[in-house]
Amino acid sequence: MFGFGMPELIVVLVIVLVVFGANRLPEIGGALGKSIRNFKKATSGKDEIEIKPGRDDEKKEN
Template identity: 85%
Template structure:
């Protein structure tokens, strides 16, 4: 995937953990997943995009 090997992926993960902290990683992963899902829906031509307010 994009020419990234395991050592590069580990270095990126360590940098992300230092910047955001280990507690926020699930939040970031969820946001990235939703973004990718919405991008795929938009590129397929579907007009519906799910937008929900953040629950506290």
């Protein structure tokens, strides 16, 4: 897709390992996965806002 082969991916992984350290790699991977999941959910076009009309009984009692 972008012309990345296995050697390029290994070089990028080594650079990330040196910069962030081995202990932080699982945290970075988890955060990256969550952000991709949230981005896909946001671009799917489904609105999560649910508007429910209020009941007339509650309005009259107040």
